[in-house]
Amino acid sequence: MRLRALLTCGGALALAACSASGPSDDVASASDASGETPFASTYSPYPGAATALVGATVFDGAGGRIENGTVLFADGEVVAVGDSSLAIPAGYTRLDGTGKFVTPGIIDIHSHLGDYPTPSVDAHSDGNEATDPTTPEVWAEHSVWPQDPGFSRALANGGITSLQILPGSANLMGGRSVTLKNVPARTVQGMKFPGAPYGFKMACGENPKRVYGGRGRMPSTRM
Incomplete structure (x- = not known):
């Protein structure tokens, strides 16, 4: 019992000392670095050819409807939305969307x-x-x-x-x-x-x- 009491007191003193001295700079910086994302995202867009979807009916997600619309995709993202007058940069692969409907994800x-x-x-x-x-x-x-x-x-x-x-x-x-x-x-x-x-x-x-x-x-x- 005496040994257990001594160990308990020793542990309490050690915790008090840690509390008084505060975390080391290394521990503090590691904690700050982890922030709210200790399991950080490793997502990256799939590589692919820049693409233009043309001729579809496009719903833009803000209440608009574009007939004979054009949607440009590059680097895993939608980069432009417009009607048939939207310029398609050189090198884009064209997909015919005639008769199709396009909405945001x-x-x-x-x-x-x-x-x-x-x-x-x-x-x-x-x-x-x-x-x-x-x-x-x-x-x-x-x-x-x-x-x-x-x-x-x-x-x-x-x-x-x-x-x-x-x-x-x-x-x-x-x-x-x-x-x-x-x-x-x-x-x-x-x-x-x-x-x-x-x-x-x-x-x-x-x-x-x-x-x-x-x-x-x-x-x-x-x-």
Whole structure:
């Protein structure tokens, strides 16, 4: 008992000394460098030929509709949108969009792709840390499966080009979300939208009541 007491006192004194002296410059600089993105994005646009899509009906995302429109793409981005008078730089590959409709990519702000893949098996169903109603410390990006077939279907069938992946609704505080580019990648960092802020999932009402009330524990009501 005496030895345990001495060890406890020694540990307390050491912690107090650390607190008084503050972190070393190396530790402080490492902490500052990590910021809010300890798992930084490694996304980069795919290389490709500069392309002009011509002759399509273009919806510009701001309420405008352009008949016989032209859209220029280069370096993984839309660089210009206009009507048939828009100049096409030399070297651009032309694609005929006659009879087609073009819209901006859709941003899905509430998605569980990757955390609940489709088709799904238990090994990849990781959207809810339903062991406690308050889990702000968990991150959706840690359980995203980049090879979820749902990503490619969302792009091909729905035009989804970016997604915010959220934890599920079992918990009052479900954890941190992550914003992804809908591109094929081996890791979630290869999909992370550069510079996008993190979000936070909270849920009230029926889902936490159902999950935890059914176990005879809080929250079982909205109180």
